[in-house]
Amino acid sequence: MEEIIIRKIRMNEVPDLISMCEAHADFEQATYINNDQEEILKECLFQLNPPLYCVVALREQSIMGYATYMKQFSTWDAEYYMYLDCLYLVEEARGLGYGRKIMEFIKSEALRLGCRQMQWQTPEFNDQAVRFYKGMGAVNKSKERFFWEFNAY
Template identity: 40%
Template sequence: MEKLAYTLRLCTPADLDRLLVLIGKHAEFEKAHYSPEGKKEQLHAALFTEPVFLTCVIAEVDRVVIGYATYTFDYSTWDAAKFIYLDCLYIEDEYRSYGIGKHLMDWVKKTGEENDCVNMQWQTPDFNERAIQFYKRLGGIGKDKVRFTLPLNLRF
């Protein structure tokens, strides 16, 4: 496979339209319901308004956003310590296997280390075998659990 020139950087407000497209593709890939309605404003607030709740790292090729990773900080009761949570990692299919995913993971990992996090956590659907193998190669340790969602607000 030939080398691919790409850059990683923090998301800016100008990236939101393209980010919404990628989020839609990510949701479709994970067989999840997704509606972009109202999301641009909500993401803008979460990413760029104090207090910042979400951070997004963009991967781009030739100034086109082709992937992203988002993360938050949370607290572990069991560890009695802060951890970094990788909420989403997505790269368009034709740009996979170039090392972009590893570099996005490294960015989030380094951020966690710089912020004294005890660990980095994330999840992927059990049918996403490619991602599971990727995460295992990086040293990730899977835990068998069932994730539940309880809707709290009908506006979504």
């Protein structure tokens, strides 16, 4: 088996990230609209104290998946936690250890940044992801996620 490499994204890979985001939205049966995300993502990912982090999973020189995450604060727990915003792997990379390596990478980043917990969500219909996360020892909580969109721009 080829070596799985997990590392932080590089600026020249942001267009590939956008393509992956579009594929991820399609996989989750959601709409994806490209509104100049490239410049916004570059600005957010590559500043001194970024509000968003991104890692990519590589096989040889090809990006096989990505994950984005951010440090957030919980009022209830009065402590920081890492929020996993997205984790996506191309179909041929699923079940081969990429997801576990990504999760372990983000866990080490979370601990480095003073977070003792990671939180995320996945659609109920994504049985493979649910099995994967539970197999890593994660537990789920049933909640509804709401979206309230504003046309402030």
